[in-house]
Amino acid sequence: MSVPVKNNISWVGKVDWELRKFHGEEYSTHKGSSYNSYLVREEKIALIETVWTPFAEEFVQNLQKTIDLNKIDYIIANHGEIDHSGALPELMRLIPDTPIYCTANAVKSLKGQHHQEWNFRVVKNGDRLSLGTKELIFIEAPMLHWPDSMFCYLTNDNVLFSSDAFGQHYATEKLFNDLVDQPELFLECIKYYANILTPFSSFVDRKIKEFVSLNLPLDMICTSHGVIWRDNPLQIVTKYLEWSANYQENQITVIYDSMWDSTRKMAETIAHGISEEDPNVLVKIYNAGRADKNDIITEVFKSKAIVVGSSTINKGILTSIAGILEEIRGLGFKNKAAAAFGAYGWSGESVKMITDRLKEGGFTIANDGLKLLWTPDEDGISACRNFGRDLVKALAES
Numbered sequence: 001m002s003v004p005v006k007n008n009i010s011w012v013g014k015v016d017w018e019l020r021k022f023h024g025e026e027y028s029t030h031k032g033s034s035y036n037s038y039l040v041r042e043e044k045i046a047l048i049e050t051v052w053t054p055f056a057e058e059f060v061q062n063l064q065k066t067i068d069l070n071k072i073d074y075i076i077a078n079h080g081e082i083d084h085s086g087a088l089p090e091l092m093r094l095i096p097d098t099p100i101y102c103t104a105n106a107v108k109s110l111k112g113q114h115h116q117e118w119n120f121r122v123v124k125n126g127d128r129l130s131l132g133t134k135e136l137i138f139i140e141a142p143m144l145h146w147p148d149s150m151f152c153y154l155t156n157d158n159v160l161f162s163s164d165a166f167g168q169h170y171a172t173e174k175l176f177n178d179l180v181d182q183p184e185l186f187l188e189c190i191k192y193y194a195n196i197l198t199p200f201s202s203f204v205d206r207k208i209k210e211f212v213s214l215n216l217p218l219d220m221i222c223t224s225h226g227v228i229w230r231d232n233p234l235q236i237v238t239k240y241l242e243w244s245a246n247y248q249e250n251q252i253t254v255i256y257d258s259m260w261d262s263t264r265k266m267a268e269t270i271a272h273g274i275s276e277e278d279p280n281v282l283v284k285i286y287n288a289g290r291a292d293k294n295d296i297i298t299e300v301f302k303s304k305a306i307v308v309g310s311s312t313i314n315k316g317i318l319t320s321i322a323g324i325l326e327e328i329r330g331l332g333f334k335n336k337a338a339a340a341f342g343a344y345g346w347s348g349e350s351v352k353m354i355t356d357r358l359k360e361g362g363f364t365i366a367n368d369g370l371k372l373l374w375t376p377d378e379d380g381i382s383a384c385r386n387f388g389r390d391l392v393k394a395l396a397e398s
């Protein structure tokens with residue numbers, strides 16, 4: 001399948017409707033995904049990106065129906081990750097001498113993954129490649145989201161091929177941003193940013209400002225996953241600027257796990273206390289053992305504070321909480337407060353352990369946390385309520 005995008009640009013990628021887990025089991029893709037590859041047919045012909053390995057054969061067969069492969073002059077590898085480079089071995093088997101334009105770091109990542117000595121042509125920030133009357137301008141974008149990442153920009157058509165930036169895991173038959181379900185689209189965009197790009201926010205901010213300073217007109221952003229931004233492409237750029245600036249909404253998220261419901265009761269009562277104290281704050285509660293971890297991370301991203309609870313088990317914390325705390329630590333959220341709580345039976349290590357991990361993750365710790373023996377009685381319930389209320393007060397003061 002080949003879909004016209006603009007003038008001589010067509011989409012030759014793969015929509016993966018069935019995908020539900022990405023990066024192994026690390027990322028949930030409730031709406032599938034797509035691996036976007038683009039063919040630019042000017043006097044010279046360039047193929048930008050390929051698709052993920054399981055679809056290599058299908059991709060190449062499809063491409064052969066669109067174009068004689070020997071007519072492809074240049075392959076552009078904006079990013080070496082195998083969801084974009086996975087079909088290169090199959091393609092390069094048929095056109096082994098075709099030059100692959102990529103960053104120096106992409107030579108390393110492509111060689112490291114595919115172990116092939118292809119005809120690499122290293123490009124640097126600002127380098128240009130003539131396709132005839134139009135040119136591709138290469139824009140290195142290290143750490144968006146790998147060291148090898150780059151964008152490229154097609155002059156005259158004013159199209160930015162942005163690799164993983166501005167993308168989202170979203171399978172769609174419609175391909176263009178104005179033709180899809182908007183709330184669904186933006187949910188997948190913010191989830192993608194929260195879970196993949198949060199650690200690289202300073203690079204996002206810098207790269208966008210650098211791109212803006214180039215004064216290149218922008219008609220369209222062709223991402224490597226999900227929709228093509230043709231209707232007001234700046235809307236997603238503006239969102240990225242907001243999200244990269246220590247983003248938060250007026251939300252507090254309570255995350256817990258519990259063996260016999262004591263910590264669950266604490267979680268629900270703390271949430272009531274928060275709501276009572278500030279009726280305007282959005283409060284959400286997630287059991288980390290049951291909810292999808294990437295959805296929880298998206299809520300953490302939107303929160304000004306999180307409250308994390310686990311009962312003590314074997315002098316430690318429940319594994320789902322350990323998992324989500326590790327995820328949170330790695331993402332390096334900034335400008336957020338946190339507090340811990342949990343039930344215990346005798347030694348009660350969990351609250352301190354959670355607090356320490358949140359501190360390590362860069363959160364401002366709002367208080368010493370709340371630990372309750374066994375199951376909360378009426379006094380315990382009222383302590384939880386006050387804990388929620390006091391947290392709101394402490395946030396307001398800070």
Ligand SMILES: Cc1cc2nc3c(=O)[nH]c(=O)nc-3n(C[C@H](O)[C@H](O)[C@H](O)COP(=O)(O)O)c2cc1C
Binds near residue numbers: 260262264316374
């Ligand atoms: C397998 C198991 C191990 C436990 N280990 C500890 C422990 O090391 N220290 C402690 O203070 N409590 C321990 N407890 C007691 C629980 O923390 C206590 O029952 C608590 O009320 C459970 O809260 P929950 O219902 O929210 O899980 C353990 C309980 C279980 C079932």
